Amino acid sequence: MKKLVTLFLLAASLTATAQTHVMDINTKKPGAPVQPTMYGLFFEDINYAADGGLYGELVKNRSFEFPDRLMGWEAFGTFEVKDDGPFPRCPHYVELRWPGHKERRSGLSNNGFFGIGLHQGEDYRFSVWAKAPQGSAKIKVQFIDRATMEEKQEFAEAKLDITSNEWKQYELVLKSPRTIAKAQLRIYLDGDQTVDLEHISLFPVNTFKQRKNGMRADLAQALADEHPGLLRFPGGCIVEGVDLATRYQWKNTIGPVENRPLNENRWEYTFPYRFYPDYFQSYGLGFFEFFQLSEDIGAEPLPVLNVGMSCQFQNWNDESAHVPYDQLQPYIQDCLDLIEFANGPADSEWGKVRADMGHPEPFNMKFIGVGNEQWDDLYFKRLEPFVKAIKAKYPNIQIVGTSGPDSEGEMWEKGWKAMKGLKADLVDEHFYRNEDWFLATPEGKAKYGNCGASRYDSYDRKGPKVFAGEYACHGKNKHKWNHYEASILEAGFMTGMERNADVVYMTAYAPLFAHVEGWQWRPDLIWYDNLRMFKSTSYYVQQMYAANKGTNVLPLTMNKQSVAGKDGQDGLYASSVIDKTTGEIIVKVVNASKQAQPITLNLLGIKGERTAETITLFHDGMDDENTLDRPDLIKPVEGKLQCEAGAKNTILNDELKPMSFRLYKIK
Secondary structure, X not given: OXXXXXXXXXXXXXXXXXXXXXXXXXXXXXXXXXXXXXXXXXXXXXXXXXXXXXXXOOOOOOOOOOOOOOOOEEEEOEEEEEOOOOOOOOOOEEEEXXXXXXXXXXXXXXXXXXXXXXXOOOEXXXXXXXXXXXXXXXXXXXXXXXXXXXXXXXXXXXXXXXXXXXXXXXEEEEEOOOOEEXXXXXXXXXXOOOEEEEEEEEEEOOEHHHOOOOEEHHHHHHHHHXXXXXXXXXXXXXXXXXXXXXXXXXXXXXXOHHHOOOXXXXXXXXXXXXXXXXXXXXXXXOHHHHXXXXXXXXXXXXXXXXXXOOOHHHHOOOHHHOOOHHHOHHHHHHHHHHHHHHHOOOOOHHHHHHHHOOOOOOOOOOEEEEOOOOOHHHHHHHHHHHHHHHHHXXXXXXXXXXXXXXXXXXXXXXXXXXXXXXXXXXXXXEEEEOHHHHHOOHHHHHHHOOOOOOHXXXXXOOOOEEEXXXXXXXXXXXOOOOOHHHHHHHHHHHHHHHHOOOOEEEEXXXXXXXXXXXXXXXXXXXXXXXXXXXXXXXXXHHXXXXXXXXXXXXXEEEOOEOOEOOOOOOOEEEEEEEEOOOOEEEEEEEEOOOOOEXXXXXXXXXXXXXXXXXXXXXXXXXXXXXXXOOOOOXXXXXXXXXXXXXXXXXXXXXEEOOOEEEEEEEO
């Protein structure tokens, strides 16, 4: 009987061993460097990402430049909108006059972006350009709650004296005594003297890095906390515009904010089922602010400029919608001038503009994108003179071209061929795909071809490098929300980008931001309302990679094959790097199967016992997601595991829960 029990236990042990996946990691053979830009951010003004989001301004239509001049405002009493103001590109302002009786009122109320969010005890800076035609006038500035059941609507108030009949800027600070998501700003004419008001603004005093009238602190901090190596801006499709008149023009976004012209946001009406007729770009978050933000969060800036084309999707292949080939010079000059603005000395034409805005030192920009998600000869023929001009004057600037909107197919192949021929430094690839693509299922391979975590294994090592500039897993039956399952599939796919760091130089999930009351597109990385925010599970996946990218790839195999979730690998994905600055081996393993998987990490080249620090993302509800009310429902958990001493190496035995992502750091 004892012999039978022994044989049974031995058989069970052998079975368990056979099921364990042994991953060999050669710690003494660092391979391709992992670029500092490897894991980055892509900003586009979609979903109220700029005005109403990252940009801290709380007043909508602050300069009365919307086509409906009072959109966002409620004007009452005796008033007039006039157009001979002090700022040529923003000429409109409102004149408030005495309504003729002491019991009547003239004034303005602003609704903000889905309301004005105020935090109890926080200071808010009100500013206005104003003049009093008779030489002096008074206004009252209030925070009000129109929905209150209390006796008074106003809950904070200050008075402001306008002391000149010339345009001047005035400021005051109001402290909010309460937290409220949907306050309004109200301005009363106080007395019988006429007043003219222009560029009415309200910002939290507490902004990111305490920059005056800067970024919303919690949202910008979330960007910094991801440890991004890159910030691509300003888009995206807004670079193109629906037509050339509404394209993004960087020169309109610099200089005094009061004189930056309004631009139509192409996401205002792109989706009629998510229509927002009040969605415009104030350009308060402009190119100077983007460069400054990049510097503040430690990311390389990657500006994208127009190539002389409007949106191809909305104009298809209509040649008349784009700039003729012989009229591209102003667009090319915009690229050259931008490089000088970013990198030129303070006494150069555009470097001086930067210096006058408060940054005399260069931003040291290294990359420029020309065109966004465009394809075929319409794009290739226009891009060619841009490449020649930029390389002739700035040979060290790396140019990012695009392979179009698809991750495969005829146009994608044609795009890559053209980018190689034009000698673009990087090619921007986009893929918003479903689970089959990320898992490289038989259905996915049949439909898409080269997909999943092994996608980049076969790329040409001698051609341009890859910028995976926009991607996200869009669930087939999940209405494209930020559910947990999609995040795990993204984590598995990212091991393939990391393993191929000799080809993949930059990556960015997209889109970045979304207001819960104003979104057009999902899933998104960071969601918010006027007071709160939460990070999606995809954010945490990106953070785990970006904060632990290491410096060099380490060879990692299982049964002498790359671990890319292929047939026979039981849904496992893995990559490994070394961080030469910290002396850490970092291993990332994803179990995208529906059952637990025992694994062994065989650390070749180091000996003895070690302690492994772990970061684990696991949740047992595949359709669950973080929300404003449950922002921490799903987030990584830190832990420790003990590594054993083998005969010639260090061994770590572990069991990964189903649908989980675990990161190991071993000194």
